[in-house]
Amino acid sequence: MYMQKLLSKARQAIKDFDMIQENDKIAVGLSGGKDSLTLLHILKRYQSFSPEKFELIAITLNPGGVDNSILHNLCKKLEIPFYEIQTNIKEIVFDIRKEKNPCSLCANLRRGALNDNANKLGCNKVALGHHKDDAIETFLMSMFYEGRVNCFSPKTIMDKQDLTIIRPLIYIDEYMIKKVTKEFNYPVVQNPCPANENTKRQEIKELISKLNKEIPGTKKNLFGALNNSEKLFIWDKEKIK
Numbered sequence: 001m002y003m004q005k006l007l008s009k010a011r012q013a014i015k016d017f018d019m020i021q022e023n024d025k026i027a028v029g030l031s032g033g034k035d036s037l038t039l040l041h042i043l044k045r046y047q048s049f050s051p052e053k054f055e056l057i058a059i060t061l062n063p064g065g066v067d068n069s070i071l072h073n074l075c076k077k078l079e080i081p082f083y084e085i086q087t088n089i090k091e092i093v094f095d096i097r098k099e100k101n102p103c104s105l106c107a108n109l110r111r112g113a114l115n116d117n118a119n120k121l122g123c124n125k126v127a128l129g130h131h132k133d134d135a136i137e138t139f140l141m142s143m144f145y146e147g148r149v150n151c152f153s154p155k156t157i158m159d160k161q162d163l164t165i166i167r168p169l170i171y172i173d174e175y176m177i178k179k180v181t182k183e184f185n186y187p188v189v190q191n192p193c194p195a196n197e198n199t200k201r202q203e204i205k206e207l208i209s210k211l212n213k214e215i216p217g218t219k220k221n222l223f224g225a226l227n228n229s230e231k232l233f234i235w236d237k238e239k240i241k
């Protein structure tokens with residue numbers, strides 16, 4: 001039941017932000033978590049009726065010591081070429097750098113490795129599993145922790161690498177992804193991260209959920225604010241002068 005809704009929201013995002021073109025070769029960043037598993041299935045379905053013909057592969061970065069055979073099998077079943085890349089990200093973040101706030105270094109290393117490998121495999125696009133809740137959380141985190149109004153974009157062109165990053169799940173709520181993951185029994189790989197669920201992001205997620213109960217519509221309005229580009233430069237000195 002939810003799959004059709006998800007597919008239609010993904011289709012809308014792909015159209016609104018012009019994410020896919022004819023002959024694209026798209027690498028799905030497949031972590032084995034619910035979001036990227038859903039993304040892989042959605043893009044596979046979308047491929048069957050998309051007006052633009054495109055190629056799909058999956059890349060999984062192994063941070064060190066994770067058994068991803070379940071993802072190998074899934075991709076074989078879906079007939080999507082699968083590439084597992086061994087990395088030492090876990091060792092760098094936790095043993096060498098001994099990071100107190102490991103998430104941002106880990107995310108940077110993963111992003112770099114994913115983009116480099118996608119490039120090497122001849123892809124011109126990388127698809128990531130970020131969804132609507134991720135966007136709202138990132139939007140608030142950038143204000144609370146960095147003092148700036150910022151968020152990742154649905155589509156980012158990386159000039160230096162000749163690569164475009166797309167986020168087709170950007171209109172989809174996390175609860176819908178959870179429903180579909182359960183309904184279709186996607187083979188979720190246990191997240192090996194020692195900081196999992198114990199992060200600033202988790203705190204912000206809980207705060208947003210609390211606020212949404214106290215002030216109904218909070219989440220919807222925050223997402224609306226993110227889409228309201230006219231109001232993003234609130235106190236723009238050049239405009240006000």
Ligand SMILES: Nc1ncnc2c1ncn2[C@@H]1O[C@H](COP(=O)(O)OP(=O)(O)OP(=O)(O)O)[C@@H](O)[C@H]1O
Nearest residue numbers: 029030031033034035036059060061127128129130
């Ligand atoms: N180890 C990895 N290998 C390949 N792609 C990854 C990996 N880790 C993250 N990604 C990609 O980056 C996206 C955002 O990463 P993040 O760590 O925020 O994951 P997440 O929100 O927990 O999503 P998921 O449920 O897919 O793990 C993922 O949805 C996925 O597309």
